[in-house]
Amino acid sequence: xxxxxxxxxxxxxxxxxxxxxxxxxxxxxxxxxxxxxxxxxxxxxxxxxxxxxxxxxxxxxxxxxxxxxxxxxxxxxxxxxxxxxxxxxxxxxxxxxxxxxxxxxxxxxxxxxx
Amino acid sequence: xxxxxxxxxxxxxxxxxxxxxxxxxxxxxxxxxxxxxxxxxxxxxxxxxxxxxxxxxxxxxxxxxxxxxxxxxxxxxxxxxxxxxxxxxxxxxxxxxxxxxxxxxxxxxxxxxxx
Numbered sequence: 001x002x003x004x005x006x007x008x009x010x011x012x013x014x015x016x017x018x019x020x021x022x023x024x025x026x027x028x029x030x031x032x033x034x035x036x037x038x039x040x041x042x043x044x045x046x047x048x049x050x051x052x053x054x055x056x057x058x059x060x061x062x063x064x065x066x067x068x069x070x071x072x073x074x075x076x077x078x079x080x081x082x083x084x085x086x087x088x089x090x091x092x093x094x095x096x097x098x099x100x101x102x103x104x105x106x107x108x109x110x111x112x113x114x
Numbered sequence: 115x116x117x118x119x120x121x122x123x124x125x126x127x128x129x130x131x132x133x134x135x136x137x138x139x140x141x142x143x144x145x146x147x148x149x150x151x152x153x154x155x156x157x158x159x160x161x162x163x164x165x166x167x168x169x170x171x172x173x174x175x176x177x178x179x180x181x182x183x184x185x186x187x188x189x190x191x192x193x194x195x196x197x198x199x200x201x202x203x204x205x206x207x208x209x210x211x212x213x214x215x216x217x218x219x220x221x222x223x224x225x226x227x228x229x
Contacts, residue, residue, distance in 0.1 A: 004157075033217075035217075041221065041222070042204055042219030042220055042221050042222050043158070043204075043217075043219050044219070045216045045217060045218070048215070048216065056209075056216050058216065090157065090158065092158075092217075101146060101165070101208060101215075102148075102160055102163060103217060104160070105150075105157045105158040105159075106157055107156060107157040108157055
């Protein structure tokens with residue numbers, strides 16, 4: 001049973017560019033959450049997707065957007081990249097309601113903005 | 115809003131000695147609390163979780179944590195540290211208990227284990 005997978009593992013972009021990160025949830029999970037972890041800090045919640053809609057959102061600008069597909073996989077898009085967007089981006093999935101509240105994390109995508 | 119405070123940014127112990135990583139929480143209702151571990155260049159792994167059942171929670175790799183409502187604490191302990199325990203540990207609170215909602219992380223405690 002594969003866990004949460006993310007691609008790519010590493011990415012280098014320049015300021016002003018746009019980036020798309022991808023996540024496949026753990027088998028049987030239908031909810032996907034995204035977090036940003038800056039160097040030396042704890043992860044910060046970006047947003048959560050359920051039934052192809054954004055269900056919750058953290059304190060991130062509209063440059064951060066997402067999508068969830070019918071197979072529950074998800075994408076995180078960041079437009080107009082800033083140097084401060086350099087971070088580890090983590091995806092987490094969780095099972096259907098009633099199946100538990102634990103979020104299982106992928107290995108992350110490390111984004112460097114130059 | 116729910117929040118957690120990890121009282122130590124860095125803890126160093128000798129191999130074979132006890133580990134104590136401290137966490138205090140703030141919540142307007144009975145919270146769901148978690149400890150996650152992050153090894154270098156790895157994702158986050160769940161160590162244990164408290165969801166209003168038994169106050170002493172046992173996790174993986176010999177770790178356990180005790181929920182103390184009177185002290186608003188959820189400290190992580192292990193009787194005997196192993197070199198492989200060296201990692202970053204995060205205390206985490208769930209926004210809405212019982213649901214897979216937003217997680218709020220502490221700032222982390224780096225555990226160093228020496229010979």
